[in-house]
Amino acid sequence: MNIFKTLNFQPTVNIKHRTLNCNMTFQEQIQQGIPSQLPQPKPYETNINHAPKRKEILGEEEKKLALKNALRYFEPQFHAELLPEFREELEKYGRIYMYRFRPDYEMKARPISEYPGKSEQAKAIMLMIQNNLDYAVAQHPHELITYGGNGAVFSNWAQYLLTMKYLSEMTDEQTLVMYSGHPMGLFPSHKDAPRVVVTNGMMIPNYSKPDDWEKFNALGVTQYGQMTAGSYMYIGPQGIVHGTTITVLNAFRKINKEPKGGLFVTSGLGGMSGAQPKAGNIAGCVTVCAEVNPKITKIRHDQKWVNEIHENLDELVERVRKAQENKETVSLAYLGNIVEVWEKFDKENIRIDIGSDQTSLHNPWAGGYYPAGQSFEESNKMMAEDPELFKEKVQETLRRHAEAINKHTAKGTYFFDYGNAFLLEASRAGADVMADNPTLGREFKFPSYVQDIMGPMCFDYGFGPFRWVCTSGKPEDLQKTDDIACAVLEEIQQNSPEEIQQQMKDNIQWIKGAQENNLVVGSQARILYADAEGRMKIAEAFNKAIRNGEVGPIVLGRDHHDVSGTDSPYRETSNIYDGSRFTADMAIHNVIGDSFRGATWVSIHNGGGVGWGEVINGGFGMLLDGSDDADRRLKSMLFWDVNNGISRRSWARNEGAVFAIKRAMEAEPKLKVTLPNFVDENLF
Numbered sequence: 001m002n003i004f005k006t007l008n009f010q011p012t013v014n015i016k017h018r019t020l021n022c023n024m025t026f027q028e029q030i031q032q033g034i035p036s037q038l039p040q041p042k043p044y045e046t047n048i049n050h051a052p053k054r055k056e057i058l059g060e061e062e063k064k065l066a067l068k069n070a071l072r073y074f075e076p077q078f079h080a081e082l083l084p085e086f087r088e089e090l091e092k093y094g095r096i097y098m099y100r101f102r103p104d105y106e107m108k109a110r111p112i113s114e115y116p117g118k119s120e121q122a123k124a125i126m127l128m129i130q131n132n133l134d135y136a137v138a139q140h141p142h143e144l145i146t147y148g149g150n151g152a153v154f155s156n157w158a159q160y161l162l163t164m165k166y167l168s169e170m171t172d173e174q175t176l177v178m179y180s181g182h183p184m185g186l187f188p189s190h191k192d193a194p195r196v197v198v199t200n201g202m203m204i205p206n207y208s209k210p211d212d213w214e215k216f217n218a219l220g221v222t223q224y225g226q227m228t229a230g231s232y233m234y235i236g237p238q239g240i241v242h243g244t245t246i247t248v249l250n251a252f253r254k255i256n257k258e259p260k261g262g263l264f265v266t267s268g269l270g271g272m273s274g275a276q277p278k279a280g281n282i283a284g285c286v287t288v289c290a291e292v293n294p295k296i297t298k299i300r301h302d303q304k305w306v307n308e309i310h311e312n313l314d315e316l317v318e319r320v321r322k323a324q325e326n327k328e329t330v331s332l333a334y335l336g337n338i339v340e341v342w343e344k345f346d347k348e349n350i351r352i353d354i355g356s357d358q359t360s361l362h363n364p365w366a367g368g369y370y371p372a373g374q375s376f377e378e379s380n381k382m383m384a385e386d387p388e389l390f391k392e393k394v395q396e397t398l399r400r401h402a403e404a405i406n407k408h409t410a411k412g413t414y415f416f417d418y419g420n421a422f423l424l425e426a427s428r429a430g431a432d433v434m435a436d437n438p439t440l441g442r443e444f445k446f447p448s449y450v451q452d453i454m455g456p457m458c459f460d461y462g463f464g465p466f467r468w469v470c471t472s473g474k475p476e477d478l479q480k481t482d483d484i485a486c487a488v489l490e491e492i493q494q495n496s497p498e499e500i501q502q503q504m505k506d507n508i509q510w511i512k513g514a515q516e517n518n519l520v521v522g523s524q525a526r527i528l529y530a531d532a533e534g535r536m537k538i539a540e541a542f543n544k545a546i547r548n549g550e551v552g553p554i555v556l557g558r559d560h561h562d563v564s565g566t567d568s569p570y571r572e573t574s575n576i577y578d579g580s581r582f583t584a585d586m587a588i589h590n591v592i593g594d595s596f597r598g599a600t601w602v603s604i605h606n607g608g609g610v611g612w613g614e615v616i617n618g619g620f621g622m623l624l625d626g627s628d629d630a631d632r633r634l635k636s637m638l639f640w641d642v643n644n645g646i647s648r649r650s651w652a653r654n655e656g657a658v659f660a661i662k663r664a665m666e667a668e669p670k671l672k673v674t675l676p677n678f679v680d681e682n683l684f
């Protein structure tokens with residue numbers, strides 16, 4: 001039975017189409033929300049990057065439900081016309097995006113003064129939403145995906161239109177409630193409440209398997225918000241370049257070696273992995289990064305994130321020797337398989353100081369990891385035509401990959417897993433990566449980057465990815481805020497304890513070179529790592545500069561990949577060894593606490609980075625407008641937003657965190673945290 005026939009819609013006569021909203025201003029189009037007359041259908045544009053067709057997962061009755069769910073955004077008189085179109089989208093793309101309702105105006109963050117509305121806070125949120133969907137920023141802008149293949153801001157264009165309308169009419173005594181992309185509506189609240197509360201992908205725990213996402217997302221009732229996609233806080237590639245730079249710098253410190261003349265070998269020049277050579281250059285080492293995809297390699301080279309492309313291994317060896325000898329700062333792409341690099345460098349006795357991998361092993365059978373010994377094209381063909389053989393080849397390569405790494409680590413290379421499931425998939429392939437005496441959380445012979453670097457060196461001390469956006473859209477404002485942030489950090493550094501001197505230094509150096517690194521895409525945004533004191537003092541200084549008319553209003557936020565925002569047992573909380581890394585109390589407390597301490601918007605997500613069901617992560621946004629209220633809120637909220645996570649890390653007996661929380665208690669007598677007692681191992 002064809003379920004669509006059973007819907008039995010009456011064709012509506014005389015439906016008028018609006019050709020374009022060309023008579024309406026940008027503000028009027030925002031205020032209109034879902035247009036009262038149907039816009040013309042839009043052709044599928046082939047010149048932009050689209051989301052892949054999603055897996056067919058709905059049965060016939062479920063497809064009918066998905067269509068009914070989509071049509072409920074529109075008046076019944078339009079259903080007969082929209083139904084076949086939405087049905088076609090569902091069949092063709094596996095989702096209903098409602099392409100016809102994509103607005104005609106340019107999608108980009110505008111200066112805050114250009115947004116219509118009664119609430120400055122709501123206008124700031126509109127700006128951030130548009131930035132997440134900017135063509136220069138978003139991965140699949142027409143499918144409302146910001147990054148990571150499935151990191152959605154909304155599931156369809158009706159949700160976008162309605163949300164923007166609500167934001168344009170709300171006051172500071174209302175809160176907009178977002179259910180996984182769907183704007184449930186405006187509810188009365190008060191001026192200290194968040195203007196928007198976002199949840200993405202919150203599921204009953206037993207319904208959190210990857211196929212549950214496919215199904216319930218196709219039904220239009222949930223979405224995968226990744227981290228900063230669904231929370232309107234993505235700022236383009238800057239965040240990942242900064243985070244990778246901090247990781248590379250600290251990896252060299254871990255082995256007590258200067259980056260100058262040191263060699264860092266890794267792979268992947270894709271979305272996030274492409275930041276590695278750029279970060280290597282900022283850190284000052286020699287980077288070799290293998291990539292099998294020629295197109296991607298060329299993009300990174302054209303963009304100047306990687307300096308040279310090599311296709312011949314002998315020439316690469318010569319070039320690396322020269323670069324090591326001359327202590328050059330240079331990044332070399334090898335167009336080919338990473339396994340060949342590890343094996344060749346072993347044979348030629350090239351000393352690798354730091355090693356990692358950023359192929360997409362969270363997705364090993366569908367293009368995330370390419371087998372050695374065959375061309376890129378052959379692999380793509382095999383993947384589609386003989387997936388079983390492809391899987392065998394991937395696993396065989398992973399075994400070779402690990403074997404070659406082991407030879408290098410035996411000679412002194414420091415290798416770490418970069419949160420891409422390399423160790424997990426290698427272990428599943430039977431590679432030699434398991435620890436000799438595995439303990440809870442230390443199952444593999446190599447650490448993850450959070451276990452060894454980010455966790456103990458940054459998160460435990462409260463250092464994490466603080467960011468801000470200048471809502472005037474003026475580069476001069478960004479420059480001024482860079483200067484303010486730098487001056488604040490330099491002042492704090494003078495009295496900082498030895499334990500955090502290095503982090504302070506790194507971030508002062510970063511902010512000084514930030515303009516030069518030219519990483520602004522979309523909104524005028526900046527990121528740096530700071531602890532609670534740094535974040536609060538920088539924010540306070542910004543608020544003062546706004547009050548004095550030196551800069552326009554500023555949005556504060558952070559990546560979810562932070563001290564307190566994320567519970568993720570194999571990443572952000574992988575250096576928690578008291579058995580609590582599979583709990584998510586910290587992330588939930590964080591978002592609740594932020595929401596009643598003055599955040600302008602808050603979000604909490606299932607999934608993000610490592611996958612649906614694998615992580616709970618949250619974030620916030622806060623508008624600084626120069627007011628006393630903003631001053632009060634920033635102090636209250638930022639203090640909590642960092643110290644919540646430090647207290648949890650301290651309770652897990654992480655020594656850096658015990659140190660940091662004791663310092664926080666000294667600085668703020670109202671903070672009283674339960675401290676752990678350490679047990680003498682010899683007692684057992």
Ligand SMILES: NC(=O)c1ccc[n+]([C@@H]2O[C@H](COP(=O)([O-])OP(=O)(O)OC[C@H]3O[C@@H](n4cnc5c(N)ncnc54)[C@H](O)[C@@H]3O)[C@@H](O)[C@H]2O)c1
Nearest residue numbers: 268270271272273290291292337338359360369370419420
């Ligand atoms: N950078 C970070 O801080 C960070 C943090 C956590 C997780 N990750 C993880 O890193 C992985 C990469 O992310 P991405 O956005 O760059 O993905 P991506 O798919 O865009 O890039 C991976 C690249 O690796 C290449 N590749 C695959 N197999 C290869 C091989 N054998 N040899 C050489 N190149 C090969 C692919 O062609 C692709 O371009 C993901 O699993 C992600 O979750 C990164």
